[in-house]
Amino acid sequence: MAKKVTDSWKIETLVKKAFDRTKQRFLSYIFVYVIGIGIVILAAIALLLLSGIIFLIFKATNLPILTILLGVVVGTGFIGVLIYLGAWIQLSILSVMTDEKRVSVNESLKKTRPLVPGFIVLVILNGLFIAGLLPFGFLTLFIVFILWWIWGSMVGFVYLHQKQPKGITSLWISRQMVNQNFWGIVGRMLLVGGGLYFITFILSSSKNALLSALVPIISILIGPFIISFLYEMYKNLSVPKAVEKPKVWVTLSVIGWVISIVVF
DSSP states (O other): OHHHHHHHTOHHHHHHHHHHHHHHHHHHHHHHHHHHHHHHHHHHHHHHHHHHHHHHHHHHHOOHHHHHHHHHHHHHHHHHHHHHHHHHHHHHHHHHHHOSSOOOHHHHHHHHGGGHHHHHHHHHHHHHHHHHTHHHHHHTTTHHHHHHHHHGGGHHHHHHHTTOOSTTHHHHHHHHHHGGGHHHHHHHHHHHHHHHHHHHHHHHHOSOHHHHHHHHHHHHHHHHHHHHHHHHHHHTSOOOSSOOOOHHHHHHHHHHHHHHHHHO
């Protein structure tokens, strides 16, 4: 059993499994990705139309207060819709890439839609937590941010596959799981990330037109491959039975918010 666990952490095993997963699910990933791009284009068009309507209302009424109020309402609603759709697309991408039973794009969209509100709450709380660490991040030359980026690398998988823990709990679980093999995960992330960067750099620097043309293709493949690679490592980790809230870090985040408010 121990040998199997060791083998599952070998870099060549992880890369092969990640490559196979990417190859099998690449089309589904592209479909969801294209949907995301389409949403961005439609959102840009909608924003232009809404801005035009608000401008016409201002010209017709000449009431700046009404125009500002409409702008705030429309802008807030527009941002809210974008956040919702962005979270939905992100969860759908994780679903098509990591669900043990392969699902279609339509199935992934249906499956993840009820999970969007909780995921948005997770992202907001995560953002507030990290923002509170800003003073300490600057003092440690961004080491704190890098540390939490590593600890949070499994958060999407935790939320999607562990029955959607409430609030920011997914981040705490991700940290506990990463800590089971912290340096092993860091080393593999650096090795694979450095390798991909090196390949991209060599191809983009090449004077050969054919090799340079491969850069956009490699760039498209990197996204699903990285997701697959992280997920293969995630599968090698055990889910903790009890969630440990990092009280020291939470306290530091609160202190950081107090410092930031006082300073700014």
